[in-house]
Amino acid sequence: MDFLEEGEYVKRRESMVNDQILSRGIKEARLIDAMRTIPRHLFVPAGYRRYAYSDHPLPIGEGQTISQPYMVALMTNLLQLKGTEKVLEVGTGSGYQAAILSRLAAEVHTVEILPEVAAKARQTLDSLGFQHITIHVGDGSMGWAEEAPYDAILVTAAAKETPEAYFDQLKQTGRMVIPLGGQGTQTIEYWTFENNRWDSESILTVSFVPLRGADGWSEEEWPT
Ligand code: SAH
Numbered sequence: 034m035d036f037l038e039e040g041e042y043v044k045r046r047e048s049m050v051n052d053q054i055l056s057r058g059i060k061e062a063r064l065i066d067a068m069r070t071i072p073r074h075l076f077v078p079a080g081y082r083r084y085a086y087s088d089h090p091l092p093i094g095e096g097q098t099i100s101q102p103y104m105v106a107l108m109t110n111l112l113q114l115k116g117t118e119k120v121l122e123v124g125t126g127s128g129y130q131a132a133i134l135s136r137l138a139a140e141v142h143t144v145e146i147l148p149e150v151a152a153k154a155r156q157t158l159d160s161l162g163f164q165h166i167t168i169h170v171g172d173g174s175m176g177w178a179e180e181a182p183y184d185a186i187l188v189t190a191a192a193k194e195t196p197e198a199y200f201d202q203l204k205q206t207g208r209m210v211i212p213l214g215g216q217g218t219q220t221i222e223y224w225t226f227e228n229n230r231w232d233s234e235s236i237l238t239v240s241f242v243p244l245r246g247a248d249g250w251s252e253e254e255w256p257t
Contacts, residue, residue, distance in 0.1 A: 036079070036082060036083075037082070037083055042072065042074050042082075042085075042086070045085075045086035046068075046069060046072075046073065046086055047069065048086065049068070049073075049086040049088075049102055050065060050068050050069050052088075053088050053102050053103045053106075054068060054102065054103060054106045057103060059103075059106045059107065059110050061110050063114075063116075063136065063137050064106060064109055064110060064133070064137060066136070067132075067133050067136040067137065068102065068105075068106060068133065071129070071132050071133060071136070072161070073085045073086060073099075073102065073129055074086070075157060075160075075161065076093075076099060076127040076128060076129040076132070076157055077091050077093060077099055077127065078092070078093060078094060086102070088101060088102070088103065089101050090104070093126060093127045093150070093153075094149075094150070094153070095147050095149060095150050096242070096257050097126050097147070097150055097242055098126070098242055099126055099127040099129055100126075100129075100130065100189060100241075104239065105129065105130050105133055107221075107236070107237065108130075108187055108189070108210045108221065109130070109133055109134065109137065109187070111208065111210045111223050111236065112137075112185040112187060112208050112210060113208065114134070114137040114138045114184075114185065116137065116138065116139065117138075117139050117184075118138040118139060118140075118183075118184035118185055119138070119139060119140045119142070119180070119182075119183050119184055120134050120138045120140070120141050120142070120183060120184065120185045120186070120187065121142050121143070121144070121173075121176065121177055121180070121181075121183040121185070121186045121187070121202070122134060122141060122142070122143040122144070122186075122187045122188075122189065123143075123144050123173035123174070123176070123186070123187070123188040123189065123190065123244070124143075124144070124145065124173065124188065124189035124190040124242075124244070125143040125144065125145035125150065125151055125154045125168055126145070126150065126154065126189060127153075127154055127157065128143075128153075128154030128155070128157050128158045128163075128166075128168070130143075130187070130189055131143040131154070131158065131163075131166050131168075132158060132161070132163050132166070134166075134187070135163055135164065135165050135166045138165075138184075138185070139165065140165050140167075141165055141166045141167070142166075142167050142169060142177055142180045142183075143166065143167070143168050143169070144168075144169045144170075144171055144172075144173030144177050145168060145169070145170060145173070146170075146171065146172055146173065146245055146246055148170050151168050151170045154168060155168050167180075172245075172246035172247055172249075173188075173244075173246065174192070174196055174198075174244055174245070174246030174247055174248035174249040175196065175198045175246070175247055175248060176196065176198040176199050176201070176202040177202070178198070178202060181201070181202035181203075182202055182203065182204045182207075183202055183203055183204065183207060184204055184206070184207045184208075185203075185207055185208050185209065186199050186202070186203050186207070186208075186209040186210075186211070187209075187210050187211075188209075188210065188211040188212065188244065189212075189241065190212070190241055190242055190243060190244035190245075190249070191212045191213065191214055191215070191219040191239075191241040191242065191243055191244055191250075192211055192212065192213055192244040192248075192249060192250075193213075193215070193244075193248075193249065193250060193254075194213060195209070195211055195213065195222065195224065195233075196248040196249075197248075198248065199211070200231055203224075205226040206226070207226070208223070208224065208225055209223070209224040209225075210222070210223055210224075210236075211224070212239050212241045215250070215254070215255060216243070216255045217240070218238050218239065218240050219238070219239055219240065219241060220235045220236070220237070220238055220239070221235070221236040221237045221238075221239055222234070222235060222236070223235075223236050243255045243257075
């Protein structure tokens with residue numbers, strides 16, 4: 034495998050934070066610190082390590098992807114975590130986003146529908162000693178009722194519309210970030226409870242893999 038020296042990864046990670054995150058206006062100190070220290074290259078398959086700090090998503094196997102670093106930063110930043118929260122992530126993927134969240138919140142629950150993907154993420158997170166992260170294998174399009182309510186919900190796969198279950202499982206003081214739309218491009222929606230109702234704001238056009246499951250896209254609607 035074409036591994037780089039450890040120091041080279043550190044340098045690339047530092048440049049990633051400066052050129053892709055800080056320069057685009059995300060300055061949340063604890064988030065920046067997490068991105069500076071979490072070894073993103075260990076969350077991608079060995080053959081892709083040298084690209085781990087590039088400005089785009091990467092394949093992680095099973096047709097799934099690890100999100101672009103800026104997307105992880107932007108979506109996390111919207112949650113405005115203070116450190117005491119219980120957070121639900123839908124779409125564990127590589128486990129990188131969960132790792133970042135675990136540095137900013139008290140407790141992270143992350144749901145992955147593909148057992149092999151979940152197993153790999155668990156292995157990565159355990160080997161790096163991450164705590165306060167529980168990976169659940171199952172359909173996160175219905176949220177994860179057993180652990181509700183949550184202070185924040187972060188969805189990292191594109192949904193048809195925001196599943197009803199998410200509103201039921203989110204505290205009214207909470208925030209939710211979710212990409213909405215079909216194959217091609219989607220929009221990141223940011224939900225908060227204002228004036229006695231849930232209200233959403235469109236943040237950015239993005240391109241994610243589909244949210245599957247009971248309240249997600251079928252293979253027919255969005256073939257892989
Ligand atoms: N957050 C990830 C990237 C996620 S890619 C990271 O940091 O690497 C989206 C993931 O969502 C994929 O692994 C996919 O298998 C998963 N997924 C799709 N539909 C799902 C569902 N209904 N419930 C849980 N996970 C789902």
